[in-house]
Amino acid sequence: MSSQQQSVPSYLHADDLGPWGNYLRQVDRVAPYLGSLSRWLETLKRPKRILIVDCPIELDNGTVAHFEGYRVQHNVSRGPGKGGVRYHQDVTLSEVMALSAWMSVKNAAVNVPYGGAKGGIRVDPRTLSRGELERVTRRYTSEIGIIIGPNTDIPAPDVNTNEQIMAWMMDTYSMNQGQTATGVVTGKPISLGGSLGRREATGRGVFVVGCESARRTGLSIDGARIAVQGFGNVGGIAARLFQEAGSKIVAVQDHSGSLYNSSGMNAEALLEHVAKTGGVAGFAGAEVMENDEFWTVETDILIPAALENQITEKNAGKIRTKIIVEGANGPTTTAADDILHDKGVLVIPDVVANAGGVTVSYFEWVQDFSSFFWTEHEINERLERVMREAFTAVWQVSSEQKVSMRTAAFIVACKRILMAREMRGLYP
Numbered sequence: 023m024s025s026q027q028q029s030v031p032s033y034l035h036a037d038d039l040g041p042w043g044n045y046l047r048q049v050d051r052v053a054p055y056l057g058s059l060s061r062w063l064e065t066l067k068r069p070k071r072i073l074i075v076d077c078p079i080e081l082d083n084g085t086v087a088h089f090e091g092y093r094v095q096h097n098v099s100r101g102p103g104k105g106g107v108r109y110h111q112d113v114t115l116s117e118v119m120a121l122s123a124w125m126s127v128k129n130a131a132v133n134v135p136y137g138g139a140k141g142g143i144r145v146d147p148r149t150l151s152r153g154e155l156e157r158v159t160r161r162y163t164s165e166i167g168i169i170i171g172p173n174t175d176i177p178a179p180d181v182n183t184n185e186q187i188m189a190w191m192m193d194t195y196s197m198n199q200g201q202t203a204t205g206v207v208t209g210k211p212i213s214l215g216g217s218l219g220r221r222e223a224t225g226r227g228v229f230v231v232g233c234e235s236a237r238r239t240g241l242s243i244d245g246a247r248i249a250v251q252g253f254g255n256v257g258g259i260a261a262r263l264f265q266e267a268g269s270k271i272v273a274v275q276d277h278s279g280s281l282y283n284s285s286g287m288n289a290e291a292l293l294e295h296v297a298k299t300g301g302v303a304g305f306a307g308a309e310v311m312e313n314d315e316f317w318t319v320e321t322d323i324l325i326p327a328a329l330e331n332q333i334t335e336k337n338a339g340k341i342r343t344k345i346i347v348e349g350a351n352g353p354t355t356t357a358a359d360d361i362l363h364d365k366g367v368l369v370i371p372d373v374v375a376n377a378g379g380v381t382v383s384y385f386e387w388v389q390d391f392s393s394f395f396w397t398e399h400e401i402n403e404r405l406e407r408v409m410r411e412a413f414t415a416v417w418q419v420s421s422e423q424k425v426s427m428r429t430a431a432f433i434v435a436c437k438r439i440l441m442a443r444e445m446r447g448l449y450p
Contacts (some may be wrong), residue, residue, distance in 0.1 A: 094382025227378020
């Protein structure tokens with residue numbers, strides 16, 4: 023029986039593992055570099071705990087609708103589970119499992135004392151009224167309340183969730199506990215114990231590691247051509263920061279379409295347009311191009327900041343860029359990774375590139391416990407230091423072992439996770 027077959031849970035189909043299969047292939051590539059810790063490798067291939075819940079709510083029209091929800095805790099050897107909650111019509115268990123595992127790796131890669139977890143509800147939030155959205159959030163929180171908590175598992179915003187969703191989650195958990203527990207979620211409104219700088223943290227982290235990548239490869243950020251897929255809190259903020267540093271945003275893409283302007287687009291104006299209309303389509307400062315053409319635009323830095331599996335073996339060969347900084351989780355398949363490596367494209371993996379969000383979530387959690395809050399300047403300073411230190415550690419391993427940055431990040435993170443597992447031992 024192969025290692026991958028052993029790691030296929032009975033509730034997934036072996037011939038269609040989806041994102042979880044992608045994660046397993048990434049872990050297999052790290053095995054030769056783990057030394058004596060490799061005896062614990064199977065730990066990384068099995069989520070510690072999976073909860074599947076039914077979330078029935080009464081809709082505004084009086085009918086009852088059922089939505090399936092998930093919370094997966096992949097590994098908690100280094101601390102409580104940590105990871106977002108996404109609302110999307112295509113959420114699957116395989117996806118949430120993989121995202122929880124990538125959170126384990128991400129938290130270890132940037133060395134924050136968390137394990138990995140992730141949650142999701144299979145729902146298109148655009149079809150729900152505000153009242154329905156609140157009811158499904160509160161029902162989901164009540165259902166997963168048996169495994170979350172400030173010291174056990176701390177959810178956060180992800181795709182289609184935000185500060186308001188976190189406020190409802192925190193309130194629901196607190197009401198069920200009989201006391202206010204601000205630390206049960208992060209990404210909350212400032213008025214409820216949220217942290218300054220949290221909303222922009224992931225995009226800022228992408229910008230910091232993008233600049234570090236450019237510096238180490240001799241690329242000037244001033245005048246650099248940037249393409250961004252996804253123009254929300256991650257891609258949009260990163261684009262704005264790159265533009266402020268002198269870069270040109272020449273191509274953007276989201277669910278509404280793709281735009282191109284060789285002279286560069288105004289990122290601030292585009293962010294305002296997206297906030298008003300819900301997408302980049304219709305922005306006056308660029309010309310429309312076919313979605314497939316987006317991947318062929320010649321750039322210096324490409325930032326996929328949408329959903330997973332966007333760069334595949336079908337389009338990787340067409341990509342013309344020097345550096346890819348992964349703002350999304352799992353945007354590049356392993357097959358595409360190999361193609362990009364052969365083309366000489368430097369890929370900064372998601373587990374390092376987009377770790378700014380969870381880093382500031384950690385800061386928020388710490389501030390909630392101490393009831394002492396830092397300034398935004400302090401937050402950003404600490405964030406940049408953590409991101410640079412993490413990037414440097416991964417860059418060193420990549421150079422020493424002659425492996426990709428993704429494999430290097432997994433080596434650093436998996437060693438930290440498995441060392442904790444070994445030191446703790448097995449109980450009972």
